[in-house]
Amino acid sequence: MAKQRIVLASNNAGKVKEFNHLLAQFDFEVIPQGELGVPECPEPFATFVENALAKARHAAEFTGLPALADDSGLCVHALGGAPGVLSARFAGEPKSDLRNNEKLQTEMQGKTDRRAWYYAALVLVRSANDPQPLIADGVCTGEILTSPQGDGGFGYDPLFWRADFQKSVAQLSAAEKSTISHRAKALQKLIEQLKETGL
Template sequence: MSRLVLATHNAHKVEELRRILGDAGLPVELVGMDSFPDVPDTPETGVTFAENALLKAHAVAAATGLPAVADDSGLCVDVLGGAPGVFSARWSGRHGDDAANLDLLLAQVSDIADDRRGAHFACVAALALPGGAERVVEGRMTGVLVRERRGTNGFGYDPVFVPDGEERTTAEMEPEEKDAISHRGRAFRGLVPHIAELLG
């Protein structure tokens, strides 16, 4: 059985990709970065999701000697020209301050009419082999921004994002419902044929 590393310490991401690989019937043992405590995190210095995903995937493949998958994702708001984009996690200045990021975003679009509040979540997933081969897939979930937080599931911008065809925010959905339509789920599922090709 091939071993594959997902470049994250997030157990939920590992479980999500593990489920997707299992559903596809791929004989792959997936592990996260907790299995490699001596490997440092890779700085996300790229200016696109693809650059950051590839930076992380190649660094982890080189450090572990195993094929590696990495992803980078964020919220892209139409009237903000695609921002916050790759800066989504640190939009307010401090990395990972969800409440401050959300407050700033809501303030920036407070005077935007309801029919102009389009946005999408984007995720780029990258697969890199120690020998240098790479594959990249993007997944998107389009929708609109609401004016006030709704729901307690999820994280980041989930409480203000309503996917197309839904009336609930992604923070009002059950995790399984969100996984089925999410940008990350789509990117990971799109990577499955490449994993089968390169690890087969």
């Protein structure tokens, strides 16, 4: 029997690989939207869930396939939850992890409350007009460092400290990171829903 194809509302190769691995038990094949000619979807909303839902519906509408989308980012207590949904573009266009990290360090100068969290929202729709999308989220808590440590990971990982490992996320191995990852936690919740409802 042919695998059920799902379009991923992203062209991120790392995400495609991760989702294919974790959803293999359901006999799904996850395909990046670019391979199916889906253009980028605007993300105008103030919440991760709304943006993920918009991206999933957009990809499903273009392809006629079930679609999976995630929206994730960094939220910092002392900055009122910023950069939040603007995490990838915190320092403006073009997107730059280096400039985003520099801006975060500047914004955090003089702040004593350094608590922060990574957040991920995952949305799976069976069709563009699915009245009951599957929605799952995950959180990874930590603190913002005053200077970057480590060169692994991506995004804000060099500035995101985990006291339990006494390392920044950029210093964690892939196996260590997967045990605390906000996206992995969200995906586990999504898998539980899939087991219950099917696609």
